[in-house]
């Protein structure tokens with residue numbers, strides 16, 4: 246069945262709902278359940294339920310208030326509200342007393358398993374299995390014992406798009422009401438939005454909807470980005486409005502989705518209570534948008550949920566808490582030292598200067614891990630328990646960078662917050678200040694920064710006095726600072742102040758420890774620990790030139806781990822189409838065997854004529870010609886069917902469509 250993205254939990258339309266029940270019955274049968282089986286009412290031992298509750302504490306905390314509201318709406322309808330885990334185990338229930346007794350008899354109580362595998366077709370199990378909100382009414386239940394029930398259930402997704410549980414309303418089948426499913430869906434979405442709101446405290450959160458009156462309501466889109474503009478998460482409505490699933494969005498940034506640099510948000514919404522503004526999405530849709538610009542802290546621990554403090558392994562596995570743990574693990578020099586000789590040399594030098602108050606400058610192409618290395622230096626220093634404050638000089642507008650860095654006093658400039666605010670330099674007091682993209686620091690501020698570094702004092706805008714600061718400075722850039730100095734765009738004295746030790750991170754294509762990096766990146770991904778890579782894929786990845794370095798590898802593997810089949814092996818088919826196109830473009834066309842019975846080629850419109858088979862110049866034929874000819878042949882062979890031709894060539898349909906103008910027009914279906 247087709248999966249649609251809607252503002253609320255996917256729900257199957259009527260004809261699909263029937264098919265969905267039929268398929269659920271087939272699955273139930275395949276699980277070896279008989280419709281007249283006596284259900285197992287034994288449930289879980291209390292200790293197991295306690296464990297499950299602990300594991301699902303994040304979900305539980307955010308779901309219970311919503312369950313109470315939902316129950317308020319269905320009270321006295323002989324029904325109850327249930328919360329289950331992603332495996333279908335009932336975690337919590339509340340309901341009408343008269344129905345509770347009956348519920349007890351049919352095992353709608355905490356600790357009971359309502360997965361399809363155990364109870365056949367039922368709203369909880371089927372919603373979890375299909376990821377669709379669904380009502381299972383009366384004899385639509387697979388087991389006869391459950392025919393007296395009517396149940397409506399919606400899956401609940403965490404901020405990473407993973408199913409973490411389900412919300413269900415079950416009742417006496419005579420109490421069926423057609424609006425129940427809509428209520429359940431809305432409530433599930435409310436839980437998702439609550440979880441979203443408390444998952445990314447340091448993110449830039451953008452709220453948007455095509456109608457301004459829907460901002461602040463359940464149906465608004467919410468997308469979270471790092472202060473540098475990288476995509477972090479999006480709720481269902483945001484995915485729908487942006488026209489992309491969570492996985493698709495992971496390859497995007499704020500600028501690629503909203504057609505604006507993220508720094509524009511600081512300009513548009515920098516003042517308190519800034520009014521919603523109209524922005525144009527990448528797909529041409531105009532939306533009303535608002536965001537709250539906070540003086541953000543470091544992006545050192547990207548995702549921290551309230552459970553991060555609990556420290557229990559169960560809690561960590563619940564909702565992204567593993568990421569916090571992984572971030573710590575990622576942030577040490579030892580972790581980054583994975584066998585490449587050049588990198589090991591860099592790390593050995595860095596170890597010698599840690600805690601020596603020597604400013605470090607990190608050079609390297611985009612995505613080579615400069616930010617991560619800066620965090621690792623901080624992590625391994627005596628300042629590790631003090632703040633690590635990162636400032637991306639490229640992402641803050643010129644007009645704000647001064648206030649952002651140096652802070653300001655009350656009323657220092659129009660729009661300044663009432664009480665003033667300390668700048669990043671002051672925030673880093675006692676710890677490390679990481680000046681990322683230092684090459685983009687506006688020239689007029691370079692002198693001020695130099696003074697701070699020399700005198701270890703900062704004077705906020707509008708303040709008469711200076712404040713002492715103790716910071717270790719790490720800077721990074723992918724630009725050639727010497728060239729900038731020669732052009733007069735970067736102060737030489739500042740350069741010499743920052744370059745106590747200059748290290749260069751190797752590009753990924755230069756590294757001899759590629760396989761280890763792949764493993765580390767996989768390990769750092771949710772669900773990536775048990776994933777392996779097929780040897781032919783590893784070979785291809787190794788040969789690729791990786792212009793986006795480890796970030797590009799990270800994004801690619803993140804998508805592939807989601808696509809992977811049950812055997813947990815990443816194969817070619819699990820890599821994104823555009824990446825495969827890039828890999829194959831120069832190789833594939835020449836490798837295509839042409840069928841013997843293939844008629845001679847007709848020249849393509851707009852393309853050079855195909856050479857005769859014995860043409861001595863064949864070897865010199867341009868790659869483009871070979872590609873076009875191969876496509877034309879395959880299209881002819883498959884009677885213009887683009888999908889079939891693309892499949893035979895091992896490319897995506899879009900690759901063929903992109904070459905449309907070079908192919909004979911009568912060839913495309």
Ligand SMILES: Nc1ncnc2c1ncn2[C@@H]1O[C@H](COP(=O)(O)OP(=O)(O)OP(=O)(O)O)[C@@H](O)[C@H]1O
Nearest residue numbers: 581610611612613614615616617765766795796799
């Ligand atoms: N050695 C590594 N192991 C695992 N992941 C890594 C490693 N190096 C970098 N990454 C990942 O690659 C991505 C990019 O890293 P980072 O932001 O540190 O690069 P950068 O050089 O600062 O990029 P930019 O110049 O674009 O700011 C991050 O997701 C980071 O976690």
